[in-house]
Amino acid sequence: MSRALRADAERSVRAILEAAERVLAEDPNASMEQIAEAAGLTRITVHRRFANRQALVDALAVSAKQQLIDAIEEARPDSAPALVALYRVTANVMRVKSTWRFTLSHATAHTSAAAALWEEINGHTVNLLNRAQHEGLLAPDADLDWTRQVYYALLSEALNKPGTDPAAQDPDALATLVIDTLLHGAGPRG
Amino acid sequence: MSRALRADAERSVRAILEAAERVLAEDPNASMEQIAEAAGLTRITVHRRFANRQALVDALAVSAKQQLIDAIEEARPDSAPALVALYRVTANVMRVKSTWRFTLSHATAHTSAAAALWEEINGHTVNLLNRAQHEGLLAPDADLDWTRQVYYALLSEALNKPGTDPAAQDPDALATLVIDTLLHGAGPRG
């Protein structure tokens, strides 16, 4: 293992990751130089922190997925009725996903570390959905794999919803929209 | 305008477009050579038919979108109750989308021609959803823009559903799943 980084180096790493998110969101094939420029650094410094391009995007994936896990666990998904937990988790996830829009929209994990984190995320989700089903929130015969897939898709779509303010979308309002659509669809109620 | 192509040249164009779909689906950054090889042709021939890479992917987008329009219109979306039309359109779209999975998953139109086709597709969809709403299929206060967005997302997700057979998914079964989810979500009925 490598020694701990110095404070300025760690700042650089963070700046690179955040810049990479911004730049790659607009052009997934952006060059290392574009990323470096967006980070206020030189291409060489980027190469010092991340040996190659793949290492950078891998680190980006791990970082974003970890933040997603933190956001989920911060919502304490097991300490309230499923509906309440679902709202809290969804709102928190919304916040993180809006920040790491690009990285988290490509779930494909090229690293074992990223795959492990992804498994953890999926675990949280299936737990919650299972609980929701037992509490009568979901139909008893609902296909939970399909439900999870739809839930993920709705999370992404809600972020792409052409709202009034671009980035300042209210996470709670979006969470309400997502959960309402997930549970009831667009058909008439009652 | 250029003259009509000879029969073998037209076969080549088709082969290139189909190969590009297959290859780019696995690697969006695949080289022209990989595409040419998959088409059973030489890179030079590909360059003769499509001046540059962008021209190729643009043509791909136009071709796939046109097939999508044909599939929609073949379903006669205005000649039956909205629910029936919705089923027919969805099943037909499913068939085309499974063939042009990659191209149609990137709706971004870089060409005015592609944009026009996309507008036409959207027009068909909003017409159908409007009719569905008036016939009581959708809630009177449903946000049709959001509904359309969800509908598109469900179409994509259904294709990525890890089913038993990979490509031989039954379009009618998938259409049923999509529409059922769109109208009722995953919550309990009644």
Added chain:
DNA sequence: ACGAACAGCAACATCGAAGTATCAGTTAGG
């Protein structure tokens, strides 16, 4: 304050892909 870690600069080497040109051989179509 002093050494170690860090960032910038400049210059390289390498590489793959894109695109072009010419010529020779093959195929389509009136």
Added chain:
DNA sequence: CCTAACTGATACTTCGATGTTGCTGTTCGT
């Protein structure tokens, strides 16, 4: 059948991105 159109082979040129090295100056940590 005979010309025009098409494909393939070979050989270029160009270009941008990647990754590396040595050096100088700066900043952090103790």
